Amino acid sequence: MNITAFATFIIVTFLVALISWVKTRRHKITTSAGLFLANRKLSFTAVGTALFFTNISAAEFVGNSESVYLNNMTVMAWGISSVFAMLIVSEFVIPVYLKGAMSTTPDFLENRYDSQTKKLVSIVFLIGYMVNLLPIVLYTGAVALNGLFHFSDIWDISYGASIWILVWCIGLIGSLYSILGGLKAIVISDLVLGVCMFSGALLLAYFGLKYVGNGDLQNGIHTILSSKTEHLNSIGTAGDAIPFSTIFTGMILMNLFYWGTEQVIVQQALASSNLEASQKGIALACAGKLLGPLLFILPGIIAVHMYQSMENTTEVFSRVVSEVSPPVLSGFIAAVIFGAAITSFSPGLNSASTLFILNLYKPFKEKEGIPVTEKNLLKTSKRFEMFASLLAMFIAPLFLFSSDSFYTFMQKINAAFSIPIFTIMFVGFVTKKVPPIAAKIGLAFCLTGYILTQMVFDTGIHFLHVLAILFVLTSVIMLIIGKLYPMERAYVAQNKPVVDLKPWKYRHWVNGLLLLIMILLFLLFSPLYLSAAR
Template identity: 90%
Template structure:
């Protein structure tokens, strides 16, 4: 371990923590709204940075770099194409949540269907967070830090042993962040870390390209543009891990679920002061997603030109940082990776706690006739966060035994929970009379169908195409049930007038520009241009 790099890592980490403390020290958490929604007073820059950085964990750095190193840039479709889904969410879904003053996305299901559907989906979300989202954030962060500082060599223990220790270090710090600071502390850290991340990415690109060019930055650019250009291909073929055609089937559905119904993401937008602020924040997050090729994929391209054969390809990003960066930059990037893990883990914990406290604990107590105070809610939420954190820290190291590339494995697990929930949410958005029983049958059918097609039967169809098929079939089943057994009274959304619902007047111009840039990026990284040589 380089001492300068480690000192820089500690200094930057403490600086971000200090900034967060200074900005939130007068923010006393005395209510559940303060803990979960920062009292609904976030600015658009806070919303945008929180949305973007909550989405960015070490998994993005680790997974994207590995995928580009092994294949090509088709993996960029996940992030870049999500812009289209984010803009749809901004225009059509966020207004629904804000109109109903909803604290959790399952709140919509209660008003649209019934309390049982809300409780069922809340349980599915909680299972997803505790066995998938939170452990993956911890595991990817541990991989990146071990690759940067080589703790397994320093401590003279196995690779697996160092991953266990680092998982617990990240988990404990992230738990304290969420339990003590709430959502307000998380979004302040997001803003500071966002600035650090973009700075670090630009510096890493400079030093990486200079390294490839033998000390000459321009020669490095010439090298990556003239050799091994097949790795620049974002279109790819049907045999790639992420075929281009999946953008129009299962990928758009998963992106709509993630940005429109995933509690850990939507909670950031619901904490905005009004609809205009939320829409501006989402547009800002879209701009960040369009920088994905620079932030998360270029290190993988650099790795292609540096390493001919790596045994542990999950360490491509870490190896590139260690080998091309001066010690100060290595420590700086390590702090960003650590911060990314913390600011993905903490919102995940906060959102899981929100779901448990407001959708399960509070209704359970009230059903028993027990009066629930704000003090009870805060205490139960913090206890649940400690439980969820411990469970995630035990599960995270088990991902070492996955056979798929890390990013593909992550998305396959996400799909098991996302599409069943999104399907019943979608039908709830676009219909008025489909009954609660249709939602219960729909979520059960879709979940079981996905498990059977991925674990029991070999369909030979890409899992994202399978998701699209399941979405169509499940929707058809729900619509048929709605036709045969419609609700007596159609659903009517109520306006609770908690925030101003006036939309951002310039959103169409901004959204159009973002979509044009999205299309141009796919053309740039295709056989028509950079991948043509």
């Protein structure tokens, strides 16, 4: 281990924590709204950086770099194409949530269908968080840190054992962040880490390109643009990890779910001071997503020119950082990776607690006639967060046994929870009389169908196309039920806003520019330009 790198890591991590503490020390958490929604007072910069950094965990660094190294830049479609979904959510979905003063996305399902549907979806969300989202954040953070500091060699233990230890370190620190600081502390850390991330990405690009160019930056740029250009292709064929056609089927559905329904993400936008701040914040997060090729893809491209082969490809990013960067930068980037893991794990815990407390625990207590105080809600939420974090820490190391490309493996698991929920949400948004029983049947059909097609039957169809087929079939089933057994009274959206709902005046112009940049990026990294045969 390089002492300078490790010292830099400790110092930067301490400074981020110190800034967060200074900014939140007078922010006393006395209510569930303060713990879960930062009292709905976040500015657009806070919303934007929170959205972006909550989305960015070590999985983005580890998974994207590995996928580019093994395949090509088709993996960038997940991040770049999400801009379209984010803008749809900004324009049509967030106003509905804020208008109804909703704290969780399943609140919409209770208004649209019934309380049983809300509870059922909340349970599905919680299962997804505890067996997928939280463990993945911990695992990839551990992989990245071990690759940067080689703890397994220093401690003279196996690779798997070092991952176990690091998973528990990240999990325990992330738990403290969430339990003691709530959403406000997480958002402050996001602001600081956002600046650090972009600075680190630019410096890593500089040193990485110089390394490839044998000390000459321009030669490094020329090398990656003139050789092995097949890795610069973002337009995937049927044989690639992400065929381009999947962007228009399952991928758009998963992105719409993630940015418009996923509690851990939507909760950041619901904490905004008004609709304008929320829409500006989403646009800011979109700008961050469009920088994805620089932040997450370039290290994988650099690795292509550095290594002929690697035994453990999940360490592509870590090896590039440790070999091309000066020790201070390696420590700095390690601190950013560690911070990214913490500020993805902590919001996940916070959102899981929000769902459990507001959608399951509190309604159950009230139904039993047991009075529930704010003090009791806060105490119970902290206990639940400890339970969820412990479960995630036990599950995370099991990802060592995944055989697929990690990023693809992660998205396949995500799909099992996302599309069933998104489908019943979508039908609820676009119809007025589809009954609650249709939502329950639709949820069960879509979830069962996906599990069967991925684990029992080999359809030979890409899993994202399967998602689109299941979405259509489930929607048709729900619409048929709605036609045969419609609700007696048509659904009427709630109107009890707690913040100003005036939309952002310039959103259409900015959104149009963001979409144009998205299209140009796909053209830039395509056989029409950078990946053309030389």
